[in-house]
Amino acid sequence: MSDSPLSLAAHIRRELSIDQQLALTTAATRLQSEFDGTFGVATIERFLHSSYDQFAGRATIANFLPLLAERFARQRLNALARVEGKVSDGKPTVLFLCTHNAGRSQMALGYFTFxxxxxxxxxxxxxxxxxxxNPSAVQAMSEVGIDITGEFPKPWTDEIVRAADVVVTMGCGDACPIFPGKRYENWDLPDPAGQGIDAVRPIRDDIEERIRRLLADLGITPTR
Incomplete structure (x- = not known):
């Protein structure tokens, strides 16, 4: 594969619109600029393509696909950089997993980041x-001043799990990935799927308490 930033265009599916092709090519160029000196063009394009594939079969708005693919590829490349020792900032890394990545794991991510x-x-x-x-999860988090509307449901990948110091599972059962040597915690929380705001608030508050205990365990002082 060529190391030219424009080489992506030759590998894009024919069924994509011109706008989508241009958006993916632009995304590849941005990622190549961000990860210059860390990963080669071939690796970046491979991650962008496979990230696109993760969303192509279920995206409700096709025009958002290139953006979702770029954001997920960026996360995966950052994870791979940690796995390969190209990032050594010493920051604890936590992965929150649930079934749909639409409620519990998103609220946990929101609290941890906040x-x-x-x-x-x-x-x-x-x-x-x-x-x-989950709209009720979005509303519940908004009530405590945390905006999770910028997030989106996504799968996990091997490099993301391998990069995590702690993997917190919430109801994904046997589908949760098991990697030897990883620290795992299972949080037994009700599934907020299909629940109204009154049912989601207690789940949200339980998650906050668990996040605060996890931060203390990791030696992280909460900023708030």
Whole structure:
């Protein structure tokens, strides 16, 4: 594969619109600029393509696909950089997993990011990612001043799990990935799927308490 930033265009599926092709090519160029000196063009394009594939079969708005693919590829490349020792900032890294990555794991990610600030890294994923974040979870988090509308349901990948110091599972059962040597915690929480705001608030509050205990265990002082 060529190392030219434009080489992506030759590998894009024919069924994509011109706008989508241009958006993916632009995404590849941005990622190549961000990860210059860390990963080669071939690796970046491979991650962008496979990230696109993760969403292509279930995205409700096709025009958002290139953006979702770029954001997920960026997360995966950051994870791979940690796995390969190309990032050594010493920040604890936590992965929150549930079934649909639409409620519990997204609220946990929101709380961790809000409370840890720049002192930790967190990601989330699902065994069967949904199409959107649970509106009741969004509302519940908004009530405590945390905006999770910028997140989106996504799967996990090997490099993301391998990069995590702690993997927190919430109901994904046997589908949750098991990697030897990883620290695992299982949080027994009700599934907020299909629940109204009154049912989700106690789940949210339980998650906050668990996140604060996890931060203390990791030696991270909450910023709030």
């Amino acid at each position: 409370l840890a600030g720049e002192n930790g890294v967190a990601w989330s994923g699902g065994s069967e990612p949904g199409n959107e974040i």
